[in-house]
Amino acid sequence: MREFFQVADVEEARAQALGFASVGSGRVPLEGALGRVLAADVVAAADLPGFSRSTMDGFAVRASSTFGASDGAPALLAVVGSVEMGRSAEVVVGPGEAAGIPTGGMLPKGADAVVMVEHTEPVDESTVEVMRSVAPGANVIGAADDARAGDTALERGTRLRPPEVGLLAALGVTEVEVFDRPRVAILSTGDEVVPAEETPGPGRVRDVNRHSLGAFVESCGGVALPRGIVPDEFDALLEACRAACDLADVVLISGGSSVGARDLTIEVLEALPESRVLLHGVAMRPGKPTILADVAGRPVWGLPGHVASAMVVFSVLVRPQIEHLGGATRRRSVLVPATLTRNLASAHGRREFVRVRLRERDGTLRAEPVPGRSGLVRTMVGADGLIEIGRDVEGLFEGSVVRVELF
Amino acid sequence: MREFFQVADVEEARAQALGFASVGSGRVPLEGALGRVLAADVVAAADLPGFSRSTMDGFAVRASSTFGASDGAPALLAVVGSVEMGRSAEVVVGPGEAAGIPTGGMLPKGADAVVMVEHTEPVDESTVEVMRSVAPGANVIGAADDARAGDTALERGTRLRPPEVGLLAALGVTEVEVFDRPRVAILSTGDEVVPAEETPGPGRVRDVNRHSLGAFVESCGGVALPRGIVPDEFDALLEACRAACDLADVVLISGGSSVGARDLTIEVLEALPESRVLLHGVAMRPGKPTILADVAGRPVWGLPGHVASAMVVFSVLVRPQIEHLGGATRRRSVLVPATLTRNLASAHGRREFVRVRLRERDGTLRAEPVPGRSGLVRTMVGADGLIEIGRDVEGLFEGSVVRVELF
Numbered sequence: 078m079r080e081f082f083q084v085a086d087v088e089e090a091r092a093q094a095l096g097f098a099s100v101g102s103g104r105v106p107l108e109g110a111l112g113r114v115l116a117a118d119v120v121a122a123a124d125l126p127g128f129s130r131s132t133m134d135g136f137a138v139r140a141s142s143t144f145g146a147s148d149g150a151p152a153l154l155a156v157v158g159s160v161e162m163g164r165s166a167e168v169v170v171g172p173g174e175a176a177g178i179p180t181g182g183m184l185p186k187g188a189d190a191v192v193m194v195e196h197t198e199p200v201d202e203s204t205v206e207v208m209r210s211v212a213p214g215a216n217v218i219g220a221a222d223d224a225r226a227g228d229t230a231l232e233r234g235t236r237l238r239p240p241e242v243g244l245l246a247a248l249g250v251t252e253v254e255v256f257d258r259p260r261v262a263i264l265s266t267g268d269e270v271v272p273a274e275e276t277p278g279p280g281r282v283r284d285v286n287r288h289s290l291g292a293f294v295e296s297c298g299g300v301a302l303p304r305g306i307v308p309d310e311f312d313a314l315l316e317a318c319r320a321a322c323d324l325a326d327v328v329l330i331s332g333g334s335s336v337g338a339r340d341l342t343i344e345v346l347e348a349l350p351e352s353r354v355l356l357h358g359v360a361m362r363p364g365k366p367t368i369l370a371d372v373a374g375r376p377v378w379g380l381p382g383h384v385a386s387a388m389v390v391f392s393v394l395v396r397p398q399i400e401h402l403g404g405a406t407r408r409r410s411v412l413v414p415a416t417l418t419r420n421l422a423s424a425h426g427r428r429e430f431v432r433v434r435l436r437e438r439d440g441t442l443r444a445e446p447v448p449g450r451s452g453l454v455r456t457m458v459g460a461d462g463l464i465e466i467g468r469d470v471e472g473l474f475e476g477s478v479v480r481v482e483l484f
Numbered sequence: 485m486r487e488f489f490q491v492a493d494v495e496e497a498r499a500q501a502l503g504f505a506s507v508g509s510g511r512v513p514l515e516g517a518l519g520r521v522l523a524a525d526v527v528a529a530a531d532l533p534g535f536s537r538s539t540m541d542g543f544a545v546r547a548s549s550t551f552g553a554s555d556g557a558p559a560l561l562a563v564v565g566s567v568e569m570g571r572s573a574e575v576v577v578g579p580g581e582a583a584g585i586p587t588g589g590m591l592p593k594g595a596d597a598v599v600m601v602e603h604t605e606p607v608d609e610s611t612v613e614v615m616r617s618v619a620p621g622a623n624v625i626g627a628a629d630d631a632r633a634g635d636t637a638l639e640r641g642t643r644l645r646p647p648e649v650g651l652l653a654a655l656g657v658t659e660v661e662v663f664d665r666p667r668v669a670i671l672s673t674g675d676e677v678v679p680a681e682e683t684p685g686p687g688r689v690r691d692v693n694r695h696s697l698g699a700f701v702e703s704c705g706g707v708a709l710p711r712g713i714v715p716d717e718f719d720a721l722l723e724a725c726r727a728a729c730d731l732a733d734v735v736l737i738s739g740g741s742s743v744g745a746r747d748l749t750i751e752v753l754e755a756l757p758e759s760r761v762l763l764h765g766v767a768m769r770p771g772k773p774t775i776l777a778d779v780a781g782r783p784v785w786g787l788p789g790h791v792a793s794a795m796v797v798f799s800v801l802v803r804p805q806i807e808h809l810g811g812a813t814r815r816r817s818v819l820v821p822a823t824l825t826r827n828l829a830s831a832h833g834r835r836e837f838v839r840v841r842l843r844e845r846d847g848t849l850r851a852e853p854v855p856g857r858s859g860l861v862r863t864m865v866g867a868d869g870l871i872e873i874g875r876d877v878e879g880l881f882e883g884s885v886v887r888v889e890l891f
Contacts, residue, residue, distance in 0.1 A: 107680070107695060108695075108698070111699045111702055111703060112703075123683075125861075126689065127684065127689075128686070128687065130689075132790070132857075132859045134743050161687075162674070162675055162676045162687070162716075163674070163675045163676025163677075163687050163688050164676075164686070164687045165686035165687050166687065179743070179744065179745075180743075180789065180790075181674075181676060181689070181789060182687070183686070183687040194743070218857060218859045218860065222856075222857065222860055223860050223861050223862050224862065230862075231865070237699075238699070238703070238891055239696050239697075239699035239700040239703055239795065239891060240696065240795060240861065240864035240865045240867070240891065241865055242695050242696055242698075242699040243692045243693075243695055243696025243699070243791055243795065243861055243864065244861045244862065244864075244865050245695070246680040246690060246691070246692045246694070246695035246696065247680075247689075247690055247692045247791065247861055249680060249681065249682075249683065249690060251680050251681045267569070267570070267588075268569055268570045269569045269570030269588060270570075273514070273653040273654075273656060273658050274656065274658045275656075276530075276656065277534065279535070279571070279572035279590070280535065280568075280569070280570050280571045280572050280573070280589070280590040281570050282533065282534075282537075282588070282654075283653060283654055283656060284653070285650045285653045285654045286650075287653070288514060288515075288649050288650055288652070288653035289646050289647065289649055289650025289653065290646075291515070291649075292518045292644075292645070292646035292649040292650070293646040295518055296518060296519075296645070296646055309569075336541045336586070336587075336601070337586065338586075382587065382588060383539070383587075384650055384654065388646065388647060388650065411820060411842050411849065411868070411890070412844070412849075413818060413820050413821075413849075414820075414821055414822075414848075414849050415821075435818050437819070441821075442818065442819070442820075442821050449629075450539075450625060450629065452539045452625045453625065453629055453630050454532075454630050454647065454650055454651045454654055455630050455631065455637075455651065457647035457650065457651075458638070458647045458648055458651050460647070461818070483818070484645055484646060484647065
């Protein structure tokens with residue numbers, strides 16, 4: 078038996094993948110900031126809200142004026158005015174007094190709570206019955222409850238989802254400093270590979286990785302730079318790699334799973350200036366023939382040529398790297414717990430990644446391993462994500478709870 | 485006590501939200517198709533793969549030639565040639581014969597399996613020892629295993645993730661028919677609202693919904709069309725709604741949670757031509773003052789003015805609608821099961837949506853309710869998603885398994 082390379086553990090490979098510095102940053106308008114990652118803390122310039130507001134239509138009161146009030150024994154309060162929407166509250170509310178207030182209206186001086194209009198009954202123009210006792214602060218959002226002037230409202234490394242975009246708007250931040258989107262060059266190699274728009278001749282196949290890896294790059298916040306198909310020749314691949322390193326933050330060389338092609342990729346990576354091979358084989362299945370080099374501070378990957386294997390390696394190793402390079406301090410996805418629907422055997426000595434689809438039955442989320450050979454693209458299409466079987470585990474039993482990394 | 489409107493159940497509201505016809509469709513290049521939804525089945529024009537391929541470096545053989553082979557008793561096979569990558573396999577493999585084959589190479593005539601090179605030992609140029617028995621089909625992907633010519637490879641209504649993009653490339657489909665992205669007009673109302681770039685005067689607030697709802701629209705595949713701030717006047721709102729209906733597939737009117745503003749929205753919706761109010765209040769918290777009308781076949785929503793409430797209503801009711809209008813047959817997100825970290829009380833008579841953050845501890849995914857008043861934007865920022873407490877349930881106990889709808 079021949080051994081082609083010294084394989085690394087998946088954990089070691091993950092650590093190597095994350096050992097690169099993040100990309101630069103720049104300012105973008107808030108309208109285009111969804112999904113981007115903050116490159117600087119956002120500090121509140123003023124209190125948010127700027128004043129105490131009612132969260133209900135009703136009457137602003139001193140809470141103590143309502144103590145003991147009930148349907149049977151309402152409190153009788155003098156209506157001393159009303160608050161207008163979008164205006165400073167001019168009226169002052171004393172003991173035994175009330176002022177009409179709309180939802181969102183500014184709480185007037187003297188008042189510390191709001192009674193919902195549903196719990197009041199008008200007696201005449203200047204008197205209202207209150208049928209409920211309210212505590213101080215009831216139905217009110219206090220000034221600065223969302224953020225106090227000078228507070229860090231959002232931290233560097235936060236990925237902006239819709240709620241964060243809303244908070245930024247509320248703070249008046251309409252331009253934000255965000256990390257650049259990592260640029261990822263994609264080189265397809267292999268004399269047998271033709272562009273997707275061509276009909277492959279005998280023994281030839283279409284360039285799928287350009288498209289599937291490109292889509293994966295975009296889906297994790299990167300910019301895909303497809304660089305076409307490179308022939309299996311040392312000089313051509315060297316030149317293509319050099320050019321890709323000049324314009325991208327990450328380079329993916331896909332294809333070349335055969336020993337000869339793998340050897341060529343390694344030779345080229347070793348020949349590039351300031352290059353150091355970090356990984357030459359990973360103890361995972363699929364994905365064993367994965368290569369990672371540091372080329373002048375840039376990660377350059379040699380991914381398996383198998384389309385499905387390349388997608389799995391991307392999900393397991395490259396995606397966390399791109400998210401990390403893009404400055405995110407937290408993974409975008411959660412690992413979804415689900416119940417395994419059948420026994421899974423696994424080989425000792427390498428971590429296995431199994432495609433599963435998620436289905437709900439009887440209120441339980443179930444992870445069904447996708448049938449079919451791992452080389453088939455349709456097994457990826459049929460899957461919602463991956464589960465891991467540990468290196469030193471012989472398999473997983475039906476009914477065990479697994480954690481699914483979604484695509 | 486006054487009753488303002490007859491509220492609908494959340495289930496009824498969801499059904500009403502999904503009762504609209506999907507938008508049109510058009511062709512886009514594969515490069516821009518990620519996240520889009522197929523508007524037509526994709527049928528394989530040819531077998532995929534087009535020929536049987538090896539998944540390993542090794543030797544193509546008749547499986548029967550290896551039966552009984554082991555380290556102690558290897559099978560001795562005659563090497564009759566080798567398959568070149570990207571070429572038609574010219575050699576024919578008979579009983580007792582083998583042909584060298586690279587990963588991805590075309591399986592030659594006569595062969596039905598591949599022995600991995602690791603399980604072989606060269607004897608001389610024309611003889612190889614095989615130390616393992618392989619079954620027919622071993623280390624081979626058969627022609628048409630991924631798709632047979634004429635098969636439906638992907639169905640109308642499928643949202644294109646990276647694996648689907650890869651399958652389309654493999655099939656040579658570089659342009660696809662996809663549903664248009666639903667166009668969603670966003671109108672902010674309220675005399676107290678100022679644009680996010682302005683500093684609000686006393687009693688005034690910034691227009692947050694334009695940005696938070698816009699980001700939610702983009703995140704579920706729609707196109708946000710912000711239409712600015714409309715004054716609280718019948719004629720102005722009527723004209724703004726009419727114009728929005730002309731250019732959008734969905735209209736969101738946000739703001740106007742006070743009774744007067746709600747009344748205005750309803751009056752305007754009733755005054756629009758071909759308009760029918762479908763929902764006027766929903767038994768949910770937050771989100772009770774939600775309005776939905778059918779205006780000449782278009783959904784027009786009146787959302788709560790509270791920023792956080794509007795986001796919750798969007799997640800619960802509007803997002804499924806936009807995904808449905810966009811042609812998707814399956815929800816984009818899964819409901820993530822997690823263990824509740826504390827007791828939650830709830831009012832009878834309405835469904836409650838509670839913001840939770842997901843944290844993993846001791847291998848268990850835990851849903852922690854986010855503390856703070858529901859009107860605060862930061863409670864949305866601190867949350868990963870929502871859990872539901874049913875209408876007729878008094879609460880949920882610590883330790884119960886809840887299902888989290890992620891933002």
